[in-house]
Amino acid sequence: xxxxxxxxxxxxxxxxxxxxxxxxxxxxxxxxxxxxxxxxxxxxxxxxxxxxxxxxxxxxxxxxxxxxxxxxxxxxxxxxxxxxxxxxxxxxxxxxxxxxxxxxxxxxxxxxxxxxxxxxxxxxxxxxxxxxxxxxxxxxxxxxxxxxxxxxxxxxxxxxxxxxxxxxxxxxxxxxxxxxxxxxxxxxxxxxxxxxxxxxxxxxxxxxxxxxxxx
Numbered sequence: 001x002x003x004x005x006x007x008x009x010x011x012x013x014x015x016x017x018x019x020x021x022x023x024x025x026x027x028x029x030x031x032x033x034x035x036x037x038x039x040x041x042x043x044x045x046x047x048x049x050x051x052x053x054x055x056x057x058x059x060x061x062x063x064x065x066x067x068x069x070x071x072x073x074x075x076x077x078x079x080x081x082x083x084x085x086x087x088x089x090x091x092x093x094x095x096x097x098x099x100x101x102x103x104x105x106x107x108x109x110x111x112x113x114x115x116x117x118x119x120x121x122x123x124x125x126x127x128x129x130x131x132x133x134x135x136x137x138x139x140x141x142x143x144x145x146x147x148x149x150x151x152x153x154x155x156x157x158x159x160x161x162x163x164x165x166x167x168x169x170x171x172x173x174x175x176x177x178x179x180x181x182x183x184x185x186x187x188x189x190x191x192x193x194x195x196x197x198x199x200x201x202x203x204x205x206x207x208x209x210x211x212x213x214x215x
Contacts, residue, residue, distance in 0.1 A: 002030055002147070002151075003028045003029065003030040003031050003144075003147040003148060003150075003151045004028065004029050004030055004151065005026055005027075005028060005151060005152075006026075006027040006028050006029045007026070007027045008024055008025065008026045008027075009024075009025055010022060010023070010024055010025070011023050011024075011025045011040075013088065015085050015088065016074070017085070019085065019088070019089060021042060021043075021088055021089070021092045022042075023040035023041060023042055023098070024040070024041035024042075024045065025038055025039070025040050025041075026038065026039040026040075026041065026148070026152065028144075028147070028148060028151065030147070031144040031147055031148070032141075032143040032144050032147060033141065033143065033144050035101075035102045035103075035144065036102055037099065037100065037101050037102055037144050037145070037148065038099070038100040039097050039098070039099050039100075039148045039149075039152060040097065040098040040099075040100065041096075041097055041152075042088065042091040042092040042095070042096060042097065042098055043091060043092040043093060043094060043095040043096065044095040045059060045095050045096055045097060046095075047095055048060070048094065048095030048096050049152070049153045049154055052154065052156055053153065057158065057178075058154070058156035058157045058158045058176075058178045058179075059094070059095055059096035059097060059154050059157060059158065060090065060091050060094040060095065060096035060097075060157075060158045060160055060181070061091075061096050061097045061098075061099065061149065061154065061157040061158065061159060061160065062083075062087040062091060062097075062098050062099065062159070062160040062161060062183075063099040063101055063142060063145045063159075063161065063166055063170075064080075064083065064084055064087060064098060064099065064100055064101065065080075065101050065103040065104070065106065065107075065140060066100060066101060066102050066103060066104050067080035067081070067084075067104065067105075068104060068110055069113075069114075070084075071084050077117065082184075083183050083184075084098075086183055086184055087160055087183065090160060091160065094158075096154075096157075096158070097148075097149070097152060097154065099145050099148060099149075101140070101142075101144070101145060103139075103140045103141075105130075106130065106137075106138045106139060106140055107135075107136075107138065107139030107140040107141070108130060108133070108135045108139055112130075112133055112135065115129075115133055116129035116130055116132075116133060117129075119132055119133070138165065140165075141169070142166060142169040142170055142173065143173055145170065145173075145175075146169075146170055146173035146174060146175045149170075149175050150174065150175065154175070155174065155175055155176060156175070156176045156177075156178055157170070157175060157176070157177055157178070158177075158178055158179040158180075158181060159177045159179065159180045159181065160181050160183060161180060161181075161182070161183065162182045162183055164180070167180050
């Protein structure tokens with residue numbers, strides 16, 4: 001299935017810490033899952049695409065799964081909000097795309113994610129809680145992300161992510177990941193177990209300090 005650009009508009013962005021940038025926001029038709037995903041062109045994304053087309057380095061890209069609690073309300077139970085903020089600045093500097101994917105709770109939805117939080121409070125980890133609710137550990141599918149990148153002229157990317165599954169899926173979907181660049185470690189007392197589980201269970205690239213391991 002081929003996606004097409006539906007709308008593009010420039011949107012100024014301002015983050016809670018005062019950082020500002022501007023994004024060219026793209027909407028699409030023909031996405032495989034029918035959801036309202038967005039692509040944000042940041043920095044000199046046009047030049048980044050052109051350089052890559054001439055055989056130079058690929059644009060920097062982060063597929064970021066929506067997290068209302070972290071992105072909007074600043075929850076410290078995950079590292080999503082700080083990763084989003086970091087990605088916006090790094091991609092603005094390098095030129096590339098931030099894909100904002102409507103895949104709350106690793107694809108299980110907002111209410112189910114909060115149900116999973118309640119189970120985590122009883123002792124289950126983030127993956128065990130999803131399974132206990134009858135969901136997969138991670139139900140995210142990056143087909144739409146690959147469609148957006150190919151439509152935007154970015155068949156090669158430098159992937160800003162700690163998650164090896166994103167690189168594997170994008171590669172299988174026709175987007176070549178030339179480099180996988182980890183984000184920073186956004187550790188808090190509330191998310192230490194969450195980050196440790198992601199590192200140990202799904203091989204996320206997270207260099208956690210020893211203090212986190214003792215939490």
